[in-house]
Amino acid sequence: MDPLWALRQVALRLERAGEPTYRVRAFRRAADVVEALPLGELERRVEAGTLTDLPGIGKSTAGVITDALAGREPSYLGKFREPDPVGGRVLRAALKGDCHTHSDWSDGGSPIREMAEAARDLGHSWVVLTDHSPRLTVANGLSADRLRRQLEVVAELNVELAPFTVLTGIEVDVLDDGALDQREDLLAQLDVVVASVHSKLRMPAPEMTARMVAAVSNPHVDVLGHCTGRLVTGKGRPESTFDAVEVFAACVENDTAVEVNSRPERRDPPGRLLRLAVDMGCTFAIDSDAHAPGQLDWVAYGCERAEECGVTPDRVINTLDAAALLSRGNIGD
Template identity: 65%
Template sequence: MGPTAALKRIAFLLERANEPEYRVKAFRGAAAAIAALSPDELADMCAKGSLKSLKGVGDVTAKVIGESLAGEVPAYLAKLETASDWPPAGGRALRAALRGDCHVHSDWSDGGSPIREMAEAAIALGHEYMVLSDHSPRLTVARGLTAERLRAQLDVVAELNAELAPFRILTGIEVDILDDGALDQEPELLARLDIVVASLHSKLRMEREAMTRRMVMAVANPNMDILGHCTGRYVAGKNRPESEFDAELVFEACRQFGKAVEINSRPERLDPPRRLLSLALDLGCLFAVDSDAHAPGQLDWQPYGCDRAEQCGVPAERVVNTRPAHELVEWARSHT
């Protein structure tokens, strides 16, 4: 493995482990710093001990580069590769059945990497597709996409799909569910997208009856396909409690309108909780096991969701992203 690949692999594994962003940036920055150098130039700088003169290369990353140039597996990388807590013990059969990921962010909103990088990481994981689902305009803190920016993104995706085929970047959005249950984007534009994930990001402590009405209105919208991280909870970090709503009514609406309930794989979310996941299963809901990735390494979080799905008895045939891309898109169009 060459130095650039080793640095990127370390960044990927740090992202998967949910390590602080500054650590990830150190390795991605070093990879970018040496990308323009020829192998001979890089070897010469290493021999002269001048690697750290490059902006973005420090003691640790210089050591990784040197070990890689010497034909060794960098010690830092070897340690990360042998992490004992990965992957989760359960859910491996379901993970093997997944064809793609329906909830992925890029640096067009609050993700940390370009669309191409996210797509290339998805390809490396064996995905056939990913749904690019950057945020909608109301979520200004996450640089949500205006209608104009979303249209521009669709052009970029079309160009990338021509280059990356047969892999497909499916067009999508994580659209905010507004206070009255409406969706935060132009309806005509939402109708153009392959997959629409709708999520709550504001007023999460809304009174139970009003929250239930808000969620059911969103589920009934013909442009909505997947209900994202339905309780809004955080089980780590922010430790945010669940939103209160009538889960039976909301999940029954999902069943009746043919929408999927997301099994969000982010380790700080793991949403919905097992009791609600089991309820949605009993009511006959479909599911999408998604990473909600904001960085390449986070795409590999799907095993967390698969593990939880298996614990609750969710069969692969009820998970929409076990379907090939054309069937997934046909399913989404069937309820518009």
């Protein structure tokens, strides 16, 4: 087993399991150290027992390297191997991209390139970069100037990564009155806009309904993100209350996809609302909402839930290739 692959695979699995960032970084740092070593030095150090003399190599990372070189599966790989979802395999195989991801430009933990390369390695042909908008200061949301700089970075990266494509986007905050937290002229330049409510989640249902309808009716919005805002792990957070029939009807009328958010702590929308959206004729985006490379494969969980609720591949926008996605409805307008 390639020790470099093993170290990076452990990092990905730690991320997917939601382990602390410092543990993930330890394995990525060790992988960088191993990659920089002269040919044959790694094997010599394993034989001499001097791996941990290298900066960035500790007991755990040395154990992974030693096991890999000996042809044994490192225990870390087995410990953090999660069972694949039983269902959703047809949907998962059909996905060509992910409409909701974050980088270290906002509250993600990895550079854009790492997120893009990880998405490519999963078999996707495109990924949308949707860092947060400015009002979400706790998530280092992008000002107009920072968003413009990010667009330049993405353009350069796409030249290097072609034919894989990083589509430009944003997870834009829905303000209290349903307006969007970014300049209209900039939203118009983006490939995909995900609109999400992050504040005043306990707003009374009539006001929340009007707020969400206004957002999904905005011609720049392509996807309604994690519509109830609920959290189902830890202390949890209850769902926002709103008239789902009215909101989903507005999504259908405006060709705005309802997101199936795959994060384990969100699982949003809940099953009853997802089934309602199916019955009402909504389209969907099955997204990871990944904040690290190892979380990109969380889309498998969303695919399982979507299949259980009757979502078929022809109603999922991220089963399209990039060109078809950009030519669809209001996307890319």
